[in-house]
Amino acid sequence: MSTDTTRIxxxxxxxxxxxxxxxxICIxxxxxxxxxxxxxxxxxxxxxxxxxxxGMVMSLLASIRFKAANVTxxxxxxxxxxxxxxxxxxxYAWEDSFTDALNKLRNKEIGFIRFLLVIRAAITGCSMVVPVFACILSFITFSLAGGNLDVGIVFSSLALFGTLRIPLLRFPIVIASIADAYVAINRINEFLQADELSVLPEINSDEQYAIKVTDGEFIWE
Known part of the structure; x- marks a missing residue:
């Protein structure tokens, strides 16, 4: 739960x-x-x-994050x-068996985390590169339309496209954090709405024995 609250x-x-x-972006x-x-x-x-x-990639990240949270x-x-x-x-010298089981879960969790980080890095890189290509396309279109690309227009346009890059760079990070928070809220909601567990077992005073095992099989290892 502490990890989920941190994401929120x-x-x-x-x-x-x-x-x-x-x-x-509009300005x-x-x-x-x-x-x-x-x-x-x-x-x-x-x-x-x-x-x-x-946005489609972020929805994929949300589902992967949910699976990673279950493994965690x-x-x-x-x-x-x-x-x-x-x-x-x-x-009983069970260290190796429990270590193997724990390592399998940890490796599976690391696989999910690695995939999430790679996708996020790709999205961040795309957010930084796409404004540059957008600027180039706009300049090419402006030149083909007969516009005069002087120093003032070029540098001011570059500055404005750089201004566009900042919110576009933050926006995917925000969407990713919102996706993580959405998964965390659902997990906390599921935990808070879970049925209460009885601390003590129900005892039937009319029974002859307090504990009775029927057709039980026991193995000593």
Missing amino acids: DYACGYFHVIWSSPIQ ALGFLIFNIGPSALVGFALLALVGPMQ DERVKLTQEILLGIKVIKS
Whole structure:
């Protein structure tokens, strides 16, 4: 639960980026249109096409994060069982078997985490590269339309595309953190709404024996 609450806290720190990033994008786009005319829309169209693709990838990340969280729960549960029963494990020399089981879960968890980090790195790199290509496309369109690319237009447009890059770079991070927070909220909600467990077993005073085993099989290892 502590990991889930940390993810929610991390997402809350980026909450205002959700509404401020679109405003920054609109203002920068308006100045670009004023600067190089409708040619700026060509570069913005490229950015608009990449956006939905990033959203699809983020939905995939949410499902992978949910699977990784389940594996993490299994690993933590097994670790707690090992620590609680360490005397028995040492007495019967079960260290290797429990170590193998724990390593399998850990390797599976690392595989999920590695996949998530690779996808996030790819999204971040795409967010940094796409504005550059958008700028190039806009300049090419502006030149083909008969525009005059002087120093003032080029450098001011580069600055505006750089302004576009900042919210576009933050926005995928925000979406990823929101996806993690969404999974964390569902897990916490499932935990809080789970049925209460009875601390003590029910005892029937009418029974002859307190504990009775029927057709039981016991093996000494």
